[in-house]
Amino acid sequence: MSKTVIIGGGISGLATAYYLQNFAGADANYLLLESSSHLGGKITSDASDGFLVEGGPDSFLTQKSATLDLCRALGLGDQLIGSNQTAMPSTYVLSNGRLHPMPEGMMLMAPTMILPILRSRLISWPGKLRMGMEIFVRPGERDSDESLASFVRRRLGSELLDKIAGPLMAGIHAGDPERLSLRSTFPMFADMEQADGSLVLGMIKRKKAQAGSTTTGKRPSMFTTLTGGLQQLPDAIVGQLNPQQVGLNCRVQSLAFEGGQYRISLADGSSILADNVVCTTPAYVTADIVQQLDPSLAEKLRAIRYVSTSTVSLGFRRSELTCPLNGFGFIVPASEGRRINACTWTSTKFSNRAPGDCVLIRVFVGGALAEDLAEQDEAKLIELARQELREILGITATPVLAKAYRWHKSNPQYEVGHRARIAEIDHVVESHPGLYLAGAAYRGSGIPDCIQSGMDAALKITQLPATALRSTESKVLPVPVAS
Numbered sequence: 001m002s003k004t005v006i007i008g009g010g011i012s013g014l015a016t017a018y019y020l021q022n023f024a025g026a027d028a029n030y031l032l033l034e035s036s037s038h039l040g041g042k043i044t045s046d047a048s049d050g051f052l053v054e055g056g057p058d059s060f061l062t063q064k065s066a067t068l069d070l071c072r073a074l075g076l077g078d079q080l081i082g083s084n085q086t087a088m089p090s091t092y093v094l095s096n097g098r099l100h101p102m103p104e105g106m107m108l109m110a111p112t113m114i115l116p117i118l119r120s121r122l123i124s125w126p127g128k129l130r131m132g133m134e135i136f137v138r139p140g141e142r143d144s145d146e147s148l149a150s151f152v153r154r155r156l157g158s159e160l161l162d163k164i165a166g167p168l169m170a171g172i173h174a175g176d177p178e179r180l181s182l183r184s185t186f187p188m189f190a191d192m193e194q195a196d197g198s199l200v201l202g203m204i205k206r207k208k209a210q211a212g213s214t215t216t217g218k219r220p221s222m223f224t225t226l227t228g229g230l231q232q233l234p235d236a237i238v239g240q241l242n243p244q245q246v247g248l249n250c251r252v253q254s255l256a257f258e259g260g261q262y263r264i265s266l267a268d269g270s271s272i273l274a275d276n277v278v279c280t281t282p283a284y285v286t287a288d289i290v291q292q293l294d295p296s297l298a299e300k301l302r303a304i305r306y307v308s309t310s311t312v313s314l315g316f317r318r319s320e321l322t323c324p325l326n327g328f329g330f331i332v333p334a335s336e337g338r339r340i341n342a343c344t345w346t347s348t349k350f351s352n353r354a355p356g357d358c359v360l361i362r363v364f365v366g367g368a369l370a371e372d373l374a375e376q377d378e379a380k381l382i383e384l385a386r387q388e389l390r391e392i393l394g395i396t397a398t399p400v401l402a403k404a405y406r407w408h409k410s411n412p413q414y415e416v417g418h419r420a421r422i423a424e425i426d427h428v429v430e431s432h433p434g435l436y437l438a439g440a441a442y443r444g445s446g447i448p449d450c451i452q453s454g455m456d457a458a459l460k461i462t463q464l465p466a467t468a469l470r471s472t473e474s475k476v477l478p479v480p481v482a483s
């Protein structure tokens with residue numbers, strides 16, 4: 001079998017190696033090269049003093065089945081845990097300095113229930129009226145790209161954009177809603193507008209159809225993780241790989257095409273020849289790697305913007321807090337002028353995250369609108385998070401655990417025009433037989449998308465039909481934020 005080098009040992013690179021090995025069996029001839037000594041990339045779980053802290057992602061969405069399928073295939077089925085369903089209402093919004101429950105039935109931006117919206121004190125009466133007018137708003141131009149902010153403002157009004165849709169949807173991508181592409185981040189809403197003429201009517205229709213569906217068995221929780229932390233997933237993949245085919249502390253510097261093969265040059269001065277190369281590194285790293293091979297490809301990759309974020313996890317003795325933390329946490333609209341974007345009440349959201357007499361809280365800092373805050377040193381980030389929690393939740397207790405994780409240029413931004421840019425990148429990559437790109441920069445940055453991108457690369461290399469093995473995309477509703 002031809003030889004494949006996989007660059008990057010995050011979940012995308014590990015999934016590529018796993019599926020290559022699975023599809024090609026004993027013939028699988030690959031080498032995975034990771035620049036650090038850690039496998040899993042942004043997935044990193046840290047267990048200490050009875051707490052389980054996630055530095056990067058804390059869960060994955062089950063709407064796309066790739067992660068669930070992989071966990072089950074790896075024997076982790078009994079380790080899967082869903083978010084706590086008894087915490088109600090599950091999400092709050094900070095508005096005028098106070099936490100308001102998210103109205104029940106909100107599906108990211110679209111309300112699916114009228115009464116909770118009418119009763120909510122979060123949205124003003126003119127704002128509610130504007131939301132109600134959504135059913136009369138004509139659909140935008142089919143196939144045109146539009147920013148998230150422009151779409152929400154056009155359909156549901158500025159207040160919903162400011163208080164709910166902006167912080168929620170842009171928060172997922174750590175992005176600026178004025179720059180993020182609707183088509184590349186939440187295409188289902190663009191499709192729904194065209195198909196149903198209204199998001200409110202479209203969501204209600206889908207909700208009814210789902211309620212009437214005859215699917216049996218328990219639906220997996222929308223947010224799912226693993227009992228021992230998400231790191232269990234990369235660890236389980238690594239357990240299946242041949243250690244001889246995984247190189248740690250191997251930083252790839254460049255690629256060149258020589259005599260029908262790729263020469264992969266490493267920072268230590270050595271080089272390796274391969275027939276196929278799968279780059280799973282962030283787009284700007286991949287740009288440096290392919291610079292010599294194809295400067296125009298490098299330029300297109302560099303145009304994918306990344307922003308920095310940080311997470312701060314704080315553990316407290318439960319007896320020292322006065323707020324009940326009954327829910328998954330809260331989001332912070334930019335108009336509140338705070339220094340945090342969101343806060344997850346981790347030990348309420350998932351079990352097994354803190355000792356019984358303690359709670360674990362995680363705060364998000366940075367992103368497109370406040371990158372400089374995320375770049376501060378860890379001690380300053382912890383101090384910032386404590387000050388914000390003191391002012392918002394009244395938490396004055398000294399944390400028994402405090403950890404900050406800085407993620408420099410970590411989140412790719414799918415800005416307006418992203419689809420066209422990816423089509424151009426695909427076109428150029430096709431002119432380099434044996435070169436593949438996978439990872440968070442292209443067709444979805446969530447863990448399931450990254451796994452799917454690795455599987456797709458493995459399918460192409462082994463030339464198996466994609467239809468035979470693609471993970472199924474469940475036809476379910478977008479993420480409900482308050483159910």
Ligand SMILES: Cc1cc2nc3c(=O)[nH]c(=O)nc-3n(C[C@H](O)[C@H](O)[C@H](O)COP(=O)(O)OP(=O)(O)OC[C@H]3O[C@@H](n4cnc5c(N)ncnc54)[C@H](O)[C@@H]3O)c2cc1C
Binds near residue numbers: 039055253282
């Ligand atoms: C704070 C945060 C929270 C998130 N929360 C969630 C969540 O809850 N759910 C979710 O689904 N997604 C979440 N995401 C997104 C998700 O974690 C990432 O998109 C995904 O893990 C990216 O995986 P990857 O393998 O594509 O890239 P990475 O994890 O970045 O892996 C790339 C790897 O390449 C290596 N590398 C870099 N340069 C080189 C080189 N020159 N040579 C060799 N190796 C190199 C790196 O060391 C790294 O290991 C979150 C992201 C962040 C930052």
